[in-house]
Amino acid sequence: MIHRYMNDQLATRIVFFITGLITATWAVIVPFAKVNTGIDDAVLGFLLLSLGIGAIIAMPLAGPLSSRYGCRRLIIASFIIMLISAPFLSFISHVILLAVVLLIFGVGVGMTDCAMNIQAILVEKKAGKALMSGFHGMYSVGGIVGAGLMTGMLALGINVIPSTFIILMLITFLFISSFSHLLPYANPVEGPAFAIPKGTVLILGIICFVVFLVEGTVLDWSAVYLVDAKKIDDALGGLGFTVFAVAMTIGRLTGDFIINRFGAFHVVILGTMMALVGFYFVITGHALSVLLIGYFLIGGGCANIVPVMFNQIGRQQSMPQMVAVPAVTTLGYIGVLAGPAIVGFIAHLSSLPSAFVMIATLLLVVLCLTFVLRKRINMS
Template sequence: MTQSKTIGQFLSSIPPENTATRAAFFLAGFIMAVWASMVPFVKLNLSLDEAHLGALLLCVGLGALVVMPFCGGIVAKRGARFLLRQALFAIPVILFAINFSTNTILTACLLFLFGMIFGSVDVSMNVHAVEVDRRSEKRLIAGFHALYSLGSVVGALAMAGLLNVGVELLIAVGALLVVCLLIWLFASPKLLSDAGKAQGPTKSFVIPRGFVLWLGLICLLLFMIEGAVLDWGGVFLVEEKKAAIENAGLAFAAFSTAMTIMRLLGDKLIASVGPRACVRYGCLLGAAMLAGCVFFANPWLVIALFFVLGIGLANVVPIAFASTADQNEMPMSLALAAVTTLGYAGQLTGPALIGFVAKASSLSFAFAMLAAFLVIVSFSSNIFRKK
């Protein structure tokens, strides 16, 4: 009885806005995992080849890039809650509608809209997270990002489980998205009404400058590396390290698993050693691991290096996002929108850049270039606060 009361007291002591923010991050990762599970079915239903599928998938990123620069202005005027609450109710509906499309152009339009809404989720969710983290005595930002990763894992496993026991795609997707809507129905009223809202009039869009621009460029490089590991890690293992093609996915699996684990531990680590040290030594560790991937030939050792790479980089992006609250050059919501947009630009352009560099030289040289980028970021760590 005492234990039950203690658990109840613990749960009641958690600020409701913390719970709502965790729910938003978890649901965002969960929904993206559901979409990832749908991709092979979309390819099959529309009879697409790899090139056309790639162009179709690009619509999601382009939709996000179009809307994200303007989300900061909306949040600054209306607050993160206004945008986040509506967007997380709308996005499951759009995703479910994609299942009924039998036309490539219509599907591309729906995916562009999906990307736009998810881009608004990303900006408003991170603005709300930064504000909750700023008001809390404890650091929370890395834990929020960990829940996005956890949601991705749970969503992928849930889709795989339902499809493997014979549930039809439409029913599986519909059931999981209904669960998302119900969770958000209960969680969304707990969002802060004033998170990200600027004091006084503000512009809808501001070109990033100074500290904010530097943060954005750091995120561009970091997202570029994450995109490269996602799209090229398996190819690198197979073509450069002669791994069996069945093991190609282990590179990104190791990387993302380490990211999830470290983000769950990240808030205590950041509070202990400080943001500046986390960025400096995390990026140097990552650079060493990428260099090791280039020089070592054993594929299993390279997979282990990808795991340590995830450990090094896990908390750098959360720190960069949280640092938008440490400047006075523009409203935090506009700053975070700019930083997030530059990050997405890196994630979209990174894999293409790696392809061009690999064609001109080699994939190993391209990965060595990514290691050099991380060294540059580590030397930029002084822009972050010590504690």
């Protein structure tokens, strides 16, 4: 029934959705992986780097591989890597073996991330209208659904291993329903397989780095910040990220309409300013309601900045698209990994609020670089 109404746009949305679904499934598995291996928080932190390293290794390869084999084949291959490795994450008890499997899983995640964005850029160009925010919005929806389904099954007493397999079967069904409508081609190979970002691509990458750094900071530190710095009850610490994630999802699902109505430039400028106001509330506020408004503004403000930057990759002339997408994606992913570490370092030297001030200040870089982009590529 699904197949009857399938097209390349819907297929792309499904790929983003199930990528968010499988990523959220791993997020729920993490505490079980810690118990299974008997490691402490410090070792877990280093272990989680295996996933990031795998992703960063794979991302530069996605461009040339998609050019040679097409988006469809690369996305199929990367999903197979994730689907084969994911079940082991729920029951492996040896820390070294878990690190290896996480590295493999990270390769699948990183390759999928690049390949689906290459697919999204081509589909958006073919449609002749803004679609990128909606695609990224489906990733957020997948994350919420994945976390909800896993948490719900565990709450019902279903063991983590069968819960993981149920999610993977759902992912497999959705992927089989859509993969034939993924693009069998990509842009031709131009330039080297990997290149350091330069020109406009470097600007796009820096903006994505900052925004992903903000996202990583909120993901890993929002609960600690509310509990330790703002003295909010432990049980309510997770509300900050929840509100942030909901705002980001709403922002992305409505983003295509907003971008088509007001233009990409104004969306990025106003979104960045909204996020700055949100940080002001988070840093200076004390009442939980004020703090949550701040997190909502940060999530809503940042929601469409990254999708707009990926849209602009198709407009720039500094680097071939097949090289530019992995370059920008890699910089952004480094931001996700670096953000929590930077915040922890600054908090150790000074305080957690001081670290949040530094992260907020980096958004001023986004404002300045967006004006530069407008001149370079006639950003609408």
